[in-house]
Amino acid sequence: MQAIGTIYGRTTTHDFKFKVENPVKKWDYIIANHPELGPVLSQVLEIEAGQDTTAICTIVGYRNDRGLLRKPRTPLKPGTQIFPANDYYISQIIGIKKEGLYLGFLEGKDNLKAFVDPKKIITKHLAVIAKSGGGKSYTMGVMLEELANYGVPCVIIDPHGEYSTIKYPNTNKDDAKYFKTYGVSPKGFASVVKEFSINTDINRDATQLKLEIPQDPYGIIQAMPFKISAGQTGLIHNTVNTLQESKSKINFQDVIEELNLIESNAKWNIISGLQQLVKTSLFSFSPTPITELVRPNRMSIINFKGSPPELQQIAVKSLLTELFEKRKREEVPPFFMIIEEAHNFCPERGYGEAKSSAIIRTIAAEGRKFGLGLCVISQRPARVDKSVLSQCTSQMAMQVTNPGDLKAISSSFEGITSETEKEIRNLPVGKVLLIGATDYPIFVDIRVRRSQHGGRAKTFDLKKGVSDYTPNKAETIPTTTVQETKKKETTTKSLVKKSAYIIQPKIGPKEIETIEKSKIENISVILRPCMLVNCSHGSNTFDILFDLHNLQMFSLTEKLNAIRMPSNITTLSPIQKKVLEIASSRAQTTTSEIFAQTGMGYSEVAGIVNSLARMNLLTVSGNKIQSNTSILTNFKKISFPERPKYMDEPDAEKLPAKVKDSQITNFLTAFGIKINSKKKCYLPFFKVKTNDGEKTLDSLTYNLKI
Numbered sequence: 050m051q052a053i054g055t056i057y058g059r060t061t062t063h064d065f066k067f068k069v070e071n072p073v074k075k076w077d078y079i080i081a082n083h084p085e086l087g088p089v090l091s092q093v094l095e096i097e098a099g100q101d102t103t104a105i106c107t108i109v110g111y112r113n114d115r116g117l118l119r120k121p122r123t124p125l126k127p128g129t130q131i132f133p134a135n136d137y138y139i140s141q142i143i144g145i146k147k148e149g150l151y152l153g154f155l156e157g158k159d160n161l162k163a164f165v166d167p168k169k170i171i172t173k174h175l176a177v178i179a180k181s182g183g184g185k186s187y188t189m190g191v192m193l194e195e196l197a198n199y200g201v202p203c204v205i206i207d208p209h210g211e212y213s214t215i216k217y218p219n220t221n222k223d224d225a226k227y228f229k230t231y232g233v234s235p236k237g238f239a240s241v242v243k244e245f246s247i248n249t250d251i252n253r254d255a256t257q258l259k260l261e262i263p264q265d266p267y268g269i270i271q272a273m274p275f276k277i278s279a280g281q282t283g284l285i286h287n288t289v290n291t292l293q294e295s296k297s298k299i300n301f302q303d304v305i306e307e308l309n310l311i312e313s314n315a316k317w318n319i320i321s322g323l324q325q326l327v328k329t330s331l332f333s334f335s336p337t338p339i340t341e342l343v344r345p346n347r348m349s350i351i352n353f354k355g356s357p358p359e360l361q362q363i364a365v366k367s368l369l370t371e372l373f374e375k376r377k378r379e380e381v382p383p384f385f386m387i388i389e390e391a392h393n394f395c396p397e398r399g400y401g402e403a404k405s406s407a408i409i410r411t412i413a414a415e416g417r418k419f420g421l422g423l424c425v426i427s428q429r430p431a432r433v434d435k436s437v438l439s440q441c442t443s444q445m446a447m448q449v450t451n452p453g454d455l456k457a458i459s460s461s462f463e464g465i466t467s468e469t470e471k472e473i474r475n476l477p478v479g480k481v482l483l484i485g486a487t488d489y490p491i492f493v494d495i496r497v498r499r500s501q502h503g504g505r506a507k508t509f510d511l512k513k514g515v516s517d518y519t520p521n522k523a524e525t526i527p528t529t530t531v532q533e534t535k536k537k538e539t540t541t542k543s544l545v546k547k548s549a550y551i552i553q554p555k556i557g558p559k560e561i562e563t564i565e566k567s568k569i570e571n572i573s574v575i576l577r578p579c580m581l582v583n584c585s586h587g588s589n590t591f592d593i594l595f596d597l598h599n600l601q602m603f604s605l606t607e608k609l610n611a612i613r614m615p616s617n618i619t620t621l622s623p624i625q626k627k628v629l630e631i632a633s634s635r636a637q638t639t640t641s642e643i644f645a646q647t648g649m650g651y652s653e654v655a656g657i658v659n660s661l662a663r664m665n666l667l668t669v670s671g672n673k674i675q676s677n678t679s680i681l682t683n684f685k686k687i688s689f690p691e692r693p694k695y696m697d698e699p700d701a702e703k704l705p706a707k708v709k710d711s712q713i714t715n716f717l718t719a720f721g722i723k724i725n726s727k728k729k730c731y732l733p734f735f736k737v738k739t740n741d742g743e744k745t746l747d748s749l750t751y752n753l754k755i
């Protein structure tokens with residue numbers, strides 16, 4: 050076999066470099082001979098091209114006498130030759146099985162199928178993490194198809210009704226091109242799928258999900274679709290206790306009638322809550338048999354489309370509590386519980402409360418002991434309860450760019466290094482970093498789906514929640530704007546719809562309906578002109594979203610924020626700019642340093658420093674000079690993670706651009722920031738008119754008011 054390179058320079062027990070002599074690619078697996086241990090497997094992490102091409106590698110390890118994966122305790126020697134690793138050897142060392150769940154190919158190896166042991170997935174909890182559109186639901190679909198082959202019972206909490214399409218074979222033309230490559234054929238899974246829903250008016254194919262009517266005051270309080278006061282809690286206790294004396298089984302109607310007899314103003318809210326529950330038909334004396342939900346060769350989809358979040362949380366709480374109890378008593382077989390949009394069902398402290406949090410936390414901590422595997426899926430790991438996330442010892446990560454979410458990933462999961470973080474930030478759609486299912490983390494090129502993917506073609510539609518994807522007449526929101534918009538739409542139908550780059554909203558009118566406490570009269574869209582600029586500073590590359598209506602930047606941490614920029618900065622003289630550039634390129638400087646750097650006269654420098662200090666751009670204390678625009682050197686904080694998508698323009702008011710491109714260019718160059726590329730786009734805001742007044746909030750976090 051021909052060597053592909055030779056190790057040189059410093060080596061450690063974790064990593065080494067080699068000079069590339071024959072073609073090699075990032076993520077290739079390679080073999081080097083260790084003086085005492087024999088062949089050791091390593092992986093190419095990065096390649097640096099220059100006069101010589103260098104490959105930077107990390108050591109995967111070798112199998113010891115007991116067959117365990119180990120890393121050498123002494124480094125590889127410089128001068129050692131590097132060879133490509135063959136597929137058999139790679140599978141042996143990494144622990145890739147010959148059969149199991151077929152998820153796709155090992156990245157870069159389109160003849161090495163990545164099989165995963167189903168037991169490993171179900172007996173460890175799994176977290177599936179990626180930004181919106183990163184491929185979570187698609188990948189989960191592949192996983193479910195494979196689990197179905199093994200007959201593993203699965204229950205899926207599906208808030209958007211994305212999963213029911215698994216019943217049908219994949220007919221997507223783009224996907225069809227890859228069936229042969231991945232060696233799969235289209236197949237629908239209707240024979241194993243059973244769909245349940247609270248709202249069967251919208252989800253016509255689904256069976257009504259029915260849960261046991263709680264018989265004790267605590268259960269009824271927990272089922273209430275809103276938070277109730279201490280006084281109301283007392284009232285429920287009294288009423289239910291009184292009813293229990295005369296009735297063996299209580300339904301909500303009984304409680305309403307009993308409350309009607311009581312003279313108290315606190316009762317009205319409770320009655321209204323109970324009436325809402327009666328209307329949903331979620332609770333019943335003849336609940337869905339649990340063995341209908343969990344049994345071998347059964348994939349139960351709990352489709353919550355069209356139900357308010359509070360009701361979804363109540364349903365999840367009741368359902369999971371019962372499933373866990375039944376599993377503990379072995380009344381149902383071991384099963385896999387999948388929770389999509391987990392941040393809504395077990396939010397991290399500070400991101401709201403959910404009635405389902407406690408039971409999910411319990412299952413995360415104890416489920417494994419009883420053969421209940423949990424899978425949490427989220428686009429906002431930072432907003433998922435950390436105690437739940439950290440119990441997930443297997444992870445599937447796709448692209449994540451939000452700094453807060455990256456932090457949540459590295460703090461919740463073991464073995465995520467800064468290198469891994471960098472890889473996660475740059476993963477293309479279809480590539481997954483799989484941790485915990487094999488003995489060493491692998492990158493998997495996820496196979497094409499056999500069944501139809503439901504999350505496709507999300508559009509920005511004023512009439513619907515952002516996460517919905519199929520038009521459905523029953524779902525329009527009953528506000529006057531919607532009626533008006535509809536009218537407008539019919540009159541302009543003959544016109545060609547205009548498209549533009551738009552930052553896709555994360556919140557839509559449907560979500561606003563649940564956030565807003567007051568009655569919504571009208572929702573309309575405002576498009577704010579922006580420019581997304583890809584910049585470099587030193588070795589950092591990042592994107593800044595500039596507001597072209599007002600000169601400011603948007604930063605997206607947990608919330609969307611506007612960072613005002615000193616407007617005078619673009620009118621600075623070249624000399625002033627030069628001085629500011631020097632000051633902002635380091636933590637601190639002095640007049641003499643600037644004097645030495647610029648070659649200007651000392652008093653001239655002092656004069657310019659003073660003028661910049663007067664404009665509030667510099668702070669001078671003693672002989673120390675500091676730039677006040679340090680926010681610009683915090684690239685992590687200002688880097689904007691979302692990308693605009695080319696889509697139909699909604700009916701919206703467009704704000705005019707008042708800032709010129711040159712103002713932004715001048716601004717950035719004043720800080721020594723290089724512009725790589727620019728893209729004009731719109732950031733949507735929602736103008737919401739309620740009976741309490743009118744406000745305009747952003748469509749990403751519903752936080753920034755304009």
Ligand SMILES: Nc1ncnc2c1ncn2[C@@H]1O[C@H](COP(=O)(O)OP(=O)(O)O)[C@@H](O)[C@H]1O
Pocket residue numbers: 179180181182183184185186187188478479480495496497502504505506
């Ligand atoms: N492995 C894959 N192969 C082909 N297309 C994919 C793959 N993963 C994702 N996609 C595409 O990306 C889109 C978004 O993926 P999806 O799973 O719906 O994202 P998420 O659930 O993370 O928001 C899908 O509609 C599909 O077109």
Ligand SMILES: [Mg+2]
Pocket residue numbers: 185186187211504
């Ligand atoms: Mg999804």
